[in-house]
Amino acid sequence: MAEPRISSIDGKLAEEFAAPSHVEEVKDKMAAFAEHHAAAGRRVVLITSGGTKVPLESRTVRFLDNFSSGRRGACSAEYFMDSGYAVIFLHRHRSLYPYTRMFSTINMLDALQFRGEDGASGEVVVNQQVLPNIVKALKRYHEVKDGRLLLPIEFNTLSEYLHLLKAAAQALSTIGSKAMFYLAAAVSDFYIPASEMPEHKIQSSNGPLQLSMNMVPKILSPLVKDWAPQAFVISFKLETDAAILLDKARRALDTYRHQAVVANVLDSRRGYVVVVTPETQSELILTEEDVKNEVEIEERIVSNLTSAHEKFITQQVG
Numbered sequence: 219m220a221e222p223r224i225s226s227i228d229g230k231l232a233e234e235f236a237a238p239s240h241v242e243e244v245k246d247k248m249a250a251f252a253e254h255h256a257a258a259g260r261r262v263v264l265i266t267s268g269g270t271k272v273p274l275e276s277r278t279v280r281f282l283d284n285f286s287s288g289r290r291g292a293c294s295a296e297y298f299m300d301s302g303y304a305v306i307f308l309h310r311h312r313s314l315y316p317y318t319r320m321f322s323t324i325n326m327l328d329a330l331q332f333r334g335e336d337g338a339s340g341e342v343v344v345n346q347q348v349l350p351n352i353v354k355a356l357k358r359y360h361e362v363k364d365g366r367l368l369l370p371i372e373f374n375t376l377s378e379y380l381h382l383l384k385a386a387a388q389a390l391s392t393i394g395s396k397a398m399f400y401l402a403a404a405v406s407d408f409y410i411p412a413s414e415m416p417e418h419k420i421q422s423s424n425g426p427l428q429l430s431m432n433m434v435p436k437i438l439s440p441l442v443k444d445w446a447p448q449a450f451v452i453s454f455k456l457e458t459d460a461a462i463l464l465d466k467a468r469r470a471l472d473t474y475r476h477q478a479v480v481a482n483v484l485d486s487r488r489g490y491v492v493v494v495t496p497e498t499q500s501e502l503i504l505t506e507e508d509v510k511n512e513v514e515i516e517e518r519i520v521s522n523l524t525s526a527h528e529k530f531i532t533q534q535v536g
């Protein structure tokens with residue numbers, strides 16, 4: 219089936235997806251952030267992270283969610299900042315976050331203890347077992363904060379995600395090829411238009427629920443062709459069937475004409491991805507030794523893409 223025309227996607231976005239009230243304010247913030255860092259000679263990456271939420275009722279009790287912990291996005295943000303990038307982190311509210319993600323499996327009260335045995339002093343110290351990791355993360359967190367290298371922006375629903383991504387693309391268009399889009403979020407392909415959504419909670423007393431959902435416009439089209447045409451754009455492709463993964467990644471490149479697709483399979487995504495470009499196909503794999511040494515696959519992905527971005531910028535200038 220033919221891709222809908224860009225103008226029709228833009229129109230659909232305006233008509234069928236409610237824009238968050240702060241979208242213009244956020245757009246100005248992102249534009250100022252991008253211009254400040256580009257002027258200082260830094261590249262800027264917009265990372266999307268986490269899953270989108272699609273409401274089934276306008277006074278929402280129930281919703282459909284997309285799978286994603288936000289680990290890929292949060293982890294990648296850290297490696298991009300280590301590589302000298304400034305990061306706009308467009309993430310799902312309460313999904314994993316750079317630096318604090320390391321402690322997401324720790325119960326905070328287990329990480330702390332009273333100084334002295336009975337707690338009478340009221341002083342609390344960090345447990346020796348977690349202290350080295352906390353010190354490392356805290357140091358980097360403060361460096362990033364002092365350098366204002368991270369601009370976090372939150373979304374919850376699909377509508378918020380779509381409008382904020384459009385705003386980000388427009389905000390970053392002023393820095394041209396210095397901008398990278400790293401679209402790691404898991405975005406719903408289906409939604410119920412506001413005009414067809416029941417206002418109140420769907421009643422189970424009415425019997426089994428039959429849902430009819432519309433297709434979400436593929437936002438990559440206008441992003442690449444219209445909103446940020448000079449930027450370096452990376453999409454992700456997640457499949458559960460490895461046999462169709464690379465074909466789907468290639469098809470995405472053919473359709474949207476962007477720079478690369480990071481292809482991954484649900485079960486192996488933490489140890490194996492393929493970076494597919496129109497000319498190349500690079501497998502990135504963690505060995506058992508890497509895993510033992512706590513190497514993360516995002517370090518390899520970011521290293522691959524920052525080099526490709528460098529070349530892309532040189533070609534644009536030359």
Ligand code: PMT
Pocket residue numbers: 266268285286287288289290291401402403404405406407434435436437438439452453454455456457482487
């Ligand atoms: O967060 P984790 O638990 O660490 O997991 C990371 C991940 C598996 C979610 C991540 O690595 C990943 O693969 N994300 C993409 C998930 C996906 O399958 O996306 P998609 O096939 O629905 O979309 C493909 C691309 O098109 C995505 O880059 C998406 O940003 C983009 N898209 C999607 C829908 C839409 N309406 N417009 C879009 O542009």
